Amino acid sequence: xxxHSHVPVAPVEAFEPPYYVAVFTxxxxxxxxxxxETSARMEELVQDIPGYLGMDHAQTPGGLGxxxxxxxxxxxLTQWRTDAExxxxxxxxxxxxxxxxxxxxAKVERSHGFTRARxx
Numbered sequence: 001x002x003x004h005s006h007v008p009v010a011p012v013e014a015f016e017p018p019y020y021v022a023v024f025t026x027x028x029x030x031x032x033x034x035x036x037e038t039s040a041r042m043e044e045l046v047q048d049i050p051g052y053l054g055m056d057h058a059q060t061p062g063g064l065g066x067x068x069x070x071x072x073x074x075x076x077l078t079q080w081r082t083d084a085e086x087x088x089x090x091x092x093x094x095x096x097x098x099x100x101x102x103x104x105x106a107k108v109e110r111s112h113g114f115t116r117a118r119x120x
Contacts, residue, residue: 012054012070014113019053019070020077023104026065028097035097038089045085051076077105 028035046052051072058066071077080086093101 010115011113012056012068014111015053015070015072015108017108017111019072019108019111020074021106021108022069022071022077022080023106024067024069024101025104026067026101027063027099028065029099031096033096034092038092042086042089045083046080049076049080049083052080074107 043055046055046069049071053070053072055070056066056068069077069080071080
């Protein structure tokens with residue numbers, strides 16, 4: 001979504017299941033005018049959804065973008081999917097910014113994480 005170069009690199013924590021994930025993979029077009037601003041606004045807007053847990057992003061050098069949104073329950077995910085401002089951004093994405101995309105939604109039944117202890 002937006003440029004996170006100033007943010008420390010760390011994945012979203014492992015939450016107590018069950019919860020839901022929306023995995024959005026994209027290949028963008030050359031014309032990205034307005035994308036950065038809209039992406040930043042969507043990141044701001046989704047944080048107001050009750051049950052929103054966090055988001056991970058990755059971009060390959062070849063241009064594949066991956067965004068994973070984490071939601072406590074299906075209702076939170078539905079609220080995000082149906083938000084009017086988000087729907088307008090989706091429409092613009094199909095018209096201008098995306099060459100292709102896929103969306104996968106899944107219920108997480110198992111989750112764990114690891115963080116290396118800091119060396120002194």
